[in-house]
Amino acid sequence: xxxxxxxxxxxxxxxxxxxxxxxxxxxxxxxxxxxxxxxxxxxxxxxxxxxxxxxxxxxxxxxxxxxxxxxxxxxxxxxxxxxxxxxxxxxxxxxxxxxxxxxxxxxxxxx
Amino acid sequence: xxxxxxxxxxxxxxxxxxxxxxxxxxxxxxxxxxxxxxxxxxxxxxxxxxxxxxxxxxxxxxxxxxxxxxxxxxxxxxxxxxxxxxxxxxxxxxxxxxxxxxxxxxxxxxxxxxx
Numbered sequence: 001x002x003x004x005x006x007x008x009x010x011x012x013x014x015x016x017x018x019x020x021x022x023x024x025x026x027x028x029x030x031x032x033x034x035x036x037x038x039x040x041x042x043x044x045x046x047x048x049x050x051x052x053x054x055x056x057x058x059x060x061x062x063x064x065x066x067x068x069x070x071x072x073x074x075x076x077x078x079x080x081x082x083x084x085x086x087x088x089x090x091x092x093x094x095x096x097x098x099x100x101x102x103x104x105x106x107x108x109x110x111x
Numbered sequence: 112x113x114x115x116x117x118x119x120x121x122x123x124x125x126x127x128x129x130x131x132x133x134x135x136x137x138x139x140x141x142x143x144x145x146x147x148x149x150x151x152x153x154x155x156x157x158x159x160x161x162x163x164x165x166x167x168x169x170x171x172x173x174x175x176x177x178x179x180x181x182x183x184x185x186x187x188x189x190x191x192x193x194x195x196x197x198x199x200x201x202x203x204x205x206x207x208x209x210x211x212x213x214x215x216x217x218x219x220x221x222x223x224x225x226x
Contacts, residue, residue, distance in 0.1 A: 003153075030212055031212060033214065035217075040219075040222075041219055041220075042115070042202055042204075042217035042218050042219045042220050043154065043202070043204075043215075043217040044217070045214050045215065045216065048214055088153050088154075090153075092211075092212035096211075097159075097166070097167065097210055097211040097212070098156055098159065098167060098211040098212070099211060099212050099215070100156075101153030101154050101155070102153050103151070103152050103153050104151075104152075104153050
């Protein structure tokens with residue numbers, strides 16, 4: 001399967017701490033995207049990182065991509081209760097015309 | 112700009128009944144996606160349209176599911192007849208570009224419960 005796999009499946013931290021989620025995949029990709037889903041809502045796009053990029057930032061979010069290890073990480077710094085959500089990585093693999101979502105990491109930030 | 116609109120937000124039906132979901136994508140977005148999301152899982156693609164053409168329907172269970180995107184704007188996803196295992200959230204998304212690998216904008220989803 002070309003599906004990305006997130007790790008850990010669930011994460012619980014205190015407000016103000018950093019949260020790191022990882023995504024591993026199996027085939028070559030064109031890009032990798034991270035999405036957030038709050039309970040009962042649709043997914044919201046966070047960051048897209050292309051295969052020739054190694055790191056991207058957006059506010060408190062930092063995404064890295066290591067194509068040699070076929071892995072990506074999402075770091076949320078100074079977490080807030082509002083960051084409580086499920087986070088999905090989505091891989092756009094070369095040779096395909098679709099983006100495949102992983103099962104997600106459930107983040108719970110305690111106030 | 113207005114986001115992706117879906118209706119209804121919730122639907123409860125008995126098995127073997129038909130059900131339909133409607134999606135209005137973001138204006139100007141040529142590509143429209145229908146996903147199925149089971150509890151605790153990520154979205155799984157059912158069908159992708161580029162304008163009015165279904166370019167990827169390989170994961171759509173065609174014996175009971177059908178979709179259409181008339182005039183390349185709004186889309187309808189239908190299930191007939193519904194089965195207990197169809198209980199899930201049905202998400203619609205749209206993107207500006209084609210190819211299925213662009214940033215996608217999701218609607219709030221329709222939560223279906225089949226009794």
